Amino acid sequence: MDVSLTLWVLTIVGLCALIGADFFIGRKPHDVSIKEAGIWTVVWIVLAGLFGVGLLIWGGGQPAGEFFAGFITEKSLSVDNLFVFVLIMGKFAVPSQYQQRVLLVGVLIALVLRAIFIAAGAAIIASFSWVFYIFGAFLIWTAWKLIQEARADEPEEEYEENKLLKAAEKRFGVADRYHGTKLWIQQNGKKVMTPMLVVMLAIGTTDVLFALDSIPAIFGLTQDPYIVFTANAFALMGLRQLYFLIGGLLKKLVHLSYGLSVILGFIGVKLVLHALHENGVHVPEISIPFSLGVICAVLIVTTITSLIASKKQDAQEAQEAQEAAKGGADLPSGEPSQAKQLRTEDGPAKSERSKDDIEA
Template sequence: MNVPAWLWIATIAGLLVLLAVDLVIVDRKPHEVTIGEAARWVVFYVAIAGLFGVGLWLLFGSQYSTEFFAGYITEYSLSVDNLFIFLIIMTTFKVPAIHQHKVLLIGILLALVMRGGFIAAGAALISQFSWVFYIFGAFLIYTGWQLARENHDNDDEEEFKENIMLRLVRKVFPVTDDFHGANSFIKIDGKRYVTPMFIVMVAIGSTDLLFALDSIPAIFGLTKEPFLVFTANAFALMGLRQLYFLLGGLLSKLVYLSVGLSVILGFIGVKLILEALHTNQLSFLNDGQPLHVPTIGIEVSLSVIIGVLAITTIASLLKVKRDPEAQKHVGSNA
């Protein structure tokens, strides 16, 4: 896939314009985002991603377009699991409802910039060392197994624990006890402080970056094209904010979501290892010659991903309907 420089520039410029429009329209006057408003924005962003995929089909053919859609759906589904963590963060820090959209916007923008670095590093590794797919595949299988086990052993109450980046920010900057409107920084008696608003933005961005450790290897298992990996991540993250407000209480009802995501991660991990064996170059394995093993096509991958998500959602809703106590609960201790 030979992506010209103008297409990279036009794509990034278009994404920036969408972010600017979103910021101006939604955050022009801070308010609590309604379900109807969130639904319209979700439909808008999904439609934009769909049009982008159609454009890829016209420019580069069906193969790359299908890879984009598979990557986009995978990233979006993995991001839904992030939303529950975002809900925990919002509850922990008691973020006012009228400022939650801005927190998510800036936090996810930070995450997208950091993910760009991850994607560039991953693409460089893949281009130089084909055996890295063995590592990616094994990591995804392990991550899927861990995710399934954590879902089985998880307590009803979940709480947010600050990561090393947040602890570093607190050491470097004094933090106010209360929010000061939408301000991230404020001066008190001539001394500059950061507000909890800034802390929450860093929490959202850094937490999403940790989730990228499994989602980016997963999408590289579906496409090796950096342009498709980046755009699938970008469109998934941009639509994530509004999905947070749209799903709302539904998040707690997706009790089998982690199980479904673990199946997807494991499936892509197996796909990666099969492809690595099919193009094997490791001298100690089959004398450095490729092995004749079956591989999984992108169409099959897309069908499996959609099927697993549909089954997971339906099973979760049926489970909660029969047993309301099965819903997840969000911890509120700061």
């Protein structure tokens, strides 16, 4: 798709206008309700849909299909980011009324860093077609790693600050508490960062790690930098509202890692086939409509199986809790559990025999 500089400028200006409207509407620190998060989530999805329709009208079916496939892929991969965002919010004890501001600025930092990644990726692909082999192999390896982590079923790890964040804290210092939405304050005659700025940087820089697999993934669906950038932008800008909307449901998506691993593995294979095709090897290439269908199907199946598994787990835990409560209710106050067990097994018969012995 041939994109002029004017269209690039108009797109960036339009996105900045949407981001500015989002910021000013929610500029006052407050607890985000489910209703508010739901409305804004729908708004960003509708805007992404309208943008895709615009591509369909002016660019044709190919760019529109690539955008929708890229947007859905990036959106599904960004949901995985939310698990880490929850850990970061807990690590820095961010007050609930400030979380929406933290996420907005953190996501903006992530978007800028991703734009740099996208520009670098586009330049590398334009110069070296063999990089598709590396991207494909990396995605397949990442898919396998996700499966291994999901099967390990390890307890949730605590968030650890990256080296860049530690260096910034050491260089500028950090205040001992939050000061509203201020990012810098004067403390002991020195300008230091507030925890608010630290957690924003944590959100933004941590997303770079996720970009290492999401950027190659979307380049596996389209090599058009314009589509790659806009798909990432729309996926990330709705992430803040999605955090508040499905925050309580994250733990119920128990099969999400499996679904994401299938998607990444599938795109990895697609990249390898594309690289072989570019090198003159006669192999079938995977079309965008087929890719879009596979991605949607995997996400639907993953969501359904996750909810079913979570429902069974909740029912089992409720049954165990009920049995434990029932067992505790049967135990008289102060009576040891061992004595209760003996009485339950042969208590009534033993009591009757003792009474007969006394009468005799």
